[in-house]
Amino acid sequence: MKKEPFLKMSRREKISWQKRLMIRIAALLLSLLVCAGVIFLLVRMNPFDVYKAIWDGALGSERRIWITIRDTMILLCIAIGLAPAFKMRFWNIGAEGQILVGGACAAAAMIYAGDKMPPVLLLVVMFVCSALGGMVWGMIPAVFKAYWNTNETLFTLMLNYVAMQIVTFCIVFWENPKGSNTVGIINQSTQAGWLPELFGQKYGWNVLIVLVFTVVMFIYLKYSKHGYEISVVGESENTARYAGIRVRKVIIRTMAISGAICGIAGFVIVSGASHTISTATADGRGFTAIIVAWLSKFNTFIMLAVSFGIVFMQQGAVQIATQYGLNENASDVILGIILFFLIGAEFFINYKVERAKK
Amino acid sequence: MGENYALELKQITKRFGSVLANDHVDLTLKKSEILAILGENGSGKTTLMNMIYGIYYPDEGHILVDGKEVSIRSPKDSHHLGIGMVHQHFKLVDVLTAAENIILGLPGKTMLNMKKVTAEIQALVNKYGFDIDLSQKIYEMSVSQKQTVEIVKMLYRGARILILDEPTAVLTPQEADRLFDILRNMRDDGCSIIIITHKLQEVLALSDRVAILRKGRYIDTVETAKANVQSLSEMMVGAKVDLDIDRPEPVSPQKRLEIKGLTCRDKEGIKTLDDVDLVVNSGEILGIAGISGSGQKELLEAVAGLQAAESGTILFTDADGNQKDLAKMDSVEIQELGVSLAFVPEDRIGMGLVGDMDMTDNMMLRSYHNGKGGLLDRRGPRQLATTIKDQLEIMTPSISSPVRQMSGGNVQKVLVGREIAQNPKILMVAYPTRGIDINSSHTIYKLLNEQKKHGVAVICVIEDLDVLLALCDRIAVLCGGKISGVVNGRSATKEGIGLLMTKHEKGGEQ
Structure with missing residues (x-):
């Protein structure tokens, strides 16, 4: 008996952007449908109530909208920082550490120079310090990689823990009130080193800083000579040497930029959002941003959309946790299912699956 | 009728999107014969072989093994039918020995009696006169020894139909001769062998019959004894070809x-x-x-x-x-x-070109840092890409599709074209011209001669x-x-x- 395979897969050569979008929307709808099923089976609740609660949690009031925007910007900033490193195939999973070091530098400037400088100068100093801190933290593994070919994945990961210990150590000196083992809100009375309002919005500066990075990084990666060098080094170091690119220089330079932007994300968190520093300042966002960067294929504008989607779900999670007494992990389950479908959709974008014809 | 044939392909068709890779191809392989498959790059040889080996599944047509219709859905199916393939790039585990590689992936008893297995393989090795040490690790072996391991691996799995994809591309003339002796031994022992190659001399020296493909279509199968280099290359290209290579006198060296x-x-x-x-x-x-x-x-x-x-x-x-x-x-x-100084390296994608980039971006590889400012200027490279595409007749949907998707000959033309454009x-x-068809090869020899004249x-x-x-x-x-x-x-x-x-x-x- 001759048996035919049931399904046939073949690589697509071209696909229109409309079709691409259709596939992604279909994946999103399908994932919501599956989530609904899962919610119903697990907790016997009307999935639409849960969805509505998620929506309310993220966008239900002006305050919530601004928190969603604030967190989106921070996640986006980190993802922008990671993009050049990952494009170079440098597996920088050390954004957590780079954020913490950047944040600690900003906090240090706030604490020690808070009452000694004019406010604008203080903010500039904080910005520069956090960028330098992140830059150093990013360059350490890059130098070791460039000169001794160490494994950057392990190196950057371990530096995260070193950064955490440094912050723990700093807290001993900065704790306020004494004995609380936390730093507390820094400069609460003077608000020195806090990002001021812009256009009447509390988080205006956060948005402006990150959107500038979004545009600049897009151009840097796509249209600059440096960006071209990053792609070539990422593809093959042999080709890079052949093309007359100094590979070591590119690795170190790219990681300096990557680390600096992650450090600035630390500044945005400390100066523009939390006004404090702790080991939880990065809060796993250094890892979440990796998903954002890859899912967007390093296009910074798509990163904006992806960051928003993820923060939207996280904010919604907090809401369903309080409103229905569900565990916060419930939204992780939902987010996981959605991401699974969205990443799975890439397969259908690259391949065509047909029923085998007789 | 079919019992003389080890393998028969009838009206095999395979499409990739809009590209017709194989268009109603018929092919027969007799028992105990060496059949050479000849065709230029992109003529569909590899696609056809991949369908016999179960990597692709044909859209239309029938495959018959020993006169019986079969359906080959995976390499596992093809092993069961006694079909083995030696790919151009070897699929061996470097840190294992030859014997370990040969038995890798085979079902067996819970306990492995390596001694017994090695003895079995050794018997096979002696029978055909292979020259390998079964206890040697792969990474210590030469390319030709690795290839031998691949062939023994297929034979140990009981392959009676063996497909070799460009086996001599990596061998010295002496090693190739030794391989041919072994292949002849195997044929005389009843194996059927399909060999894909570009080298016409080898086809004439080794094969019994030659099947010719051109642009996905089956042209003809001829007895090797009645063919010569000129007739084969004309069938391959579909027009008269000039096989002479020019050699002008050097100008004031x-x-x-x-x-x-x-x-x-x-x-x-x-x-x-x-x-x-x-x-x-x-x-x-x-x-x-x-x-x-x-x-x-x-x-x-x-x-x-x-x-x-x-x-x-x-x-x-x-x-x-x-x-x-x-x-x-x-x-x-x-x-x-x-x-x-222009340099066309051996490793085309991996050193000379960036596979994921398009022609335009590859054109800038050696010149992108020229010009002021930190931004790239893609206008010049785009123009160069268009010129090279037209002059060297590079077959690609557009200058903005990745070079990785091009065939070997076209990739080489992109690389040589760019290097010559530097006025070196x-x-x-x-x-x-490794792995490149006759026509493209001669284009490249001509380009070299032009440079010499300059x-x-x-x-x-x-x-x-x-x-x-x-x-x-x-x-x-x-x-x-x-x-x-x-x-x-x-x-x-x-x-x-x-x-x-x-x-x-x-x-x-x-």
Whole structure:
């Protein structure tokens, strides 16, 4: 008996952007449908109530909208920082550490120079310090990689823990009130080193800083000579040497930029959002941003959309946790299912699956 | 009717999107015969073989093994039917021994009796006269030994139909001859063998019948005894082809490059080049011959500044007679000095080109840093890409599709086209026609000759001695990193070069 395979897969050569979008929307709808099923089976609740609660949690009031925007910007900033490193195939999973070091530098400037400088100068100093801190933290593994070919994945990961210990150590000196083992809100009375309002919005500066990075990084990666060098080094170091690119220089330079932007994300968190520093300042966002960067294929504008989607779900999670007494992990389950479908959709974008014809 | 045939393909069709890779192909393979499949790049040979081996599934048509219709949905199915394939790129685990690789993936009892298995494999090895040590690790083996392991692996799995995809591309002439002897032994023992190759001489020497494909369509199958190089290449191309390689006289040759006492070592500290002395003149083609791995790659890379020289000098003389020593410089410094040196490396995608980038972006690879400012200028490269695409008749949907998706011949044209566009003083090419069809190969020989006429010093490493003898003015032979002799391309013989290829002594101009 001759048996035919049931399904046939073949690589697509071209696909229109409309079709691409259709596939992604279909994946999103399908994932919501599956989530609904899962919610119903697990907790016997009307999935639409849960969805509505998620929506309310993220966008239900002006305050919530601004928190969603604030967190989106921070996640986006980190993802922008990671993009050049990952494009170079440098597996920088050390954004957590780079954020913490950047944040600690900003906090240090706030604490020690808070009452000694004019406010604008203080903010500039904080910005520069956090960028330098992140830059150093990013360059350490890059130098070791460039000169001794160490494994950057392990190196950057371990530096995260070193950064955490440094912050723990700093807290001993900065704790306020004494004995609380936390730093507390820094400069609460003077608000020195806090990002001021812009256009009447509390988080205006956060948005402006990150959107500038979004545009600049897009151009840097796509249209600059440096960006071209990053792609070539990422593809093959042999080709890079052949093309007359100094590979070591590119690795170190790219990681300096990557680390600096992650450090600035630390500044945005400390100066523009939390006004404090702790080991939880990065809060796993250094890892979440990796998903954002890859899912967007390093296009910074798509990163904006992806960051928003993820923060939207996280904010919604907090809401369903309080409103229905569900565990916060419930939204992780939902987010996981959605991401699974969205990443799975890439397969259908690259391949065509047909029923085998007789 | 069908029982004489080990394998029959009837009206096989395979499409990839809008591309018709195989268009109603018929093919028969008799028992105990060696069938050569001939066709240019993109003619559908590999697709057809992949369908027999179960990697692809045909859209239409039937496959018959031993006269019975079968459906091959995976390589596992094809193993069951006694079909084995040796790919161009070997699929072996480096840190395992030959014997371990051979049994890898086979079902067996819970306990593995390695001694018994090894004895079985050894019996097979002795039967056909293979030359391998089963306890040797793969990474210690030469390319030809690895290939032998692949063949034994297929035989041990009970393959009676063996497919070999360009098996001689990586072998020396002597190793190829030994492979052919083994294949003939296997045929006489009742195996049926399909061999895919570009080299017409090998087809004529080895096969019983030749099947020809052209642009996805089956053209004909002919008895090898009744064919010759000219008739086969015409069937392949579909038109008369000129197989002669031109060799114009050198125009006022001048010393362009003088290499003295060049010695290089690899990472393990083994000498890859040993006291090499060589002169390269403008307006001539210097061929480099030698068994693979004799230092050809290292010689070219040392001149290009990609390989650090331990000692020795590489003196470059420009048109005004100024001299510069390139031996202590890396590729960036050489470029900054303004020495225009074009290099077509052996590893096309992986060194010469970036596979995921399109033609335009690949055009900038060597020139992107020219021009002011930090931003890229893509206008020039885009124009160059269009020009090269038209001039060299590169087959690609557009200049903005990734070069990885092009066929080997087209990839090479992109690379050679870009390097020549630099207006080089020295042009170095490594294996420029490896894995490339006749038409494209001749286009590339013509390009080399044009450069020679423009007064460029051309250095080319080519493994095919017939081509080397037809194209080059002088031929330097490398053996174990030493130059064992430099001969005149017009008067030298294949035998003479063959002797130099194994002579481990430093020799001079003859």
